[in-house]
Amino acid sequence: MVLTRSTSPASRHDAAPSTQAVLGSGTRVRGRVTGDGDLTVLGQLEGEVHLRGELCIAEGARVVSDIDAAALRVAGALEGDVHVSGDVAVLAGAHVRGDLHGASVSLEEGADFDGRLDCEFTLPADLGTGEGGLSDGPKARR
Amino acid sequence: MASTVIGAGITIEGELSADEDVVVQGTVRGKLDAREGVTVESGATVEADITAGPMTVAGAVTGNITSTDRVDLQAGARVVGNVKATRITIADGAQFKGNVDMDV
Numbered sequence: 575m576v577l578t579r580s581t582s583p584a585s586r587h588d589a590a591p592s593t594q595a596v597l598g599s600g601t602r603v604r605g606r607v608t609g610d611g612d613l614t615v616l617g618q619l620e621g622e623v624h625l626r627g628e629l630c631i632a633e634g635a636r637v638v639s640d641i642d643a644a645a646l647r648v649a650g651a652l653e654g655d656v657h658v659s660g661d662v663a664v665l666a667g668a669h670v671r672g673d674l675h676g677a678s679v680s681l682e683e684g685a686d687f688d689g690r691l692d693c694e695f696t697l698p699a700d701l702g703t704g705e706g707g708l709s710d711g712p713k714a715r716r
Numbered sequence: 717m718a719s720t721v722i723g724a725g726i727t728i729e730g731e732l733s734a735d736e737d738v739v740v741q742g743t744v745r746g747k748l749d750a751r752e753g754v755t756v757e758s759g760a761t762v763e764a765d766i767t768a769g770p771m772t773v774a775g776a777v778t779g780n781i782t783s784t785d786r787v788d789l790q791a792g793a794r795v796v797g798n799v800k801a802t803r804i805t806i807a808d809g810a811q812f813k814g815n816v817d818m819d820v
Contacts, residue, residue, distance in 0.1 A: 605730010
């Protein structure tokens with residue numbers, strides 16, 4: 575439940591995909607992708623994604639789709655609204671257009687983001703009421 | 717170029733086109749076009765017309781298969797649809813209903 579603005583380059587988006595499901599760089603999918611496991615996209619995906627695992631949009635990949643997943647890591651281009659139950663990581667070099675909703679959202683330095691962050695977080699005790707706050711998060715209108 | 721793997725838990729409904737090898741372990745419904753090889757593994761389901769290079773089927777395919785190369789239906793495969801290919805093998809234990817067109 576934290577909104578972090580990470581600048582650490584620790585995230586590893588160029589590592590070889592360890593998951594079993596991979597849409598390779600020469601692959602284009604138009605339609606609906608659903609599933610239980612993790613999915614790594616290196617190519618192009620247009621449509622709709624419902625995953626119970628992590629979706630990883632690698633560098634060079636392009637996804638035009640609303641996303642519903644357990645976690646999301648973006649290093650490529652993404653256009654669409656994101657609803658994630660876990661963590662959203664927008665890595666350096668990523669281009670994201672759309673609203674991000676997740677338990678935690680991190681934007682790495684060098685990421686290009688155009689949309690809204692919608693994420694719950696607890697305000698520090700010395701700010702506001704001292705109780706936990708619920709916020710729409712910072713809003714950047716398109 | 718990395719190849720494409722549709723993992724066992726994944727379902728794709730729509731159109732999939734690839735310039736590279738495609739391995740299906742999950743489900744594909746719609747259309748599958750690949751320039752290179754397509755492998756439908758045991759336990760996989762493809763309900764789609766397939767165009768591909770060399771094809772290996774050990775899972776279930778419902779749809780027409782067009783291959784520029786060979787098609788191997790392995791034991792355990794279940795194919796309902798027409799197969800157009802330059803070469804074809806149907807293993808003992810493979811189920812197949814459809815026509816074969818070898819362009820002779």
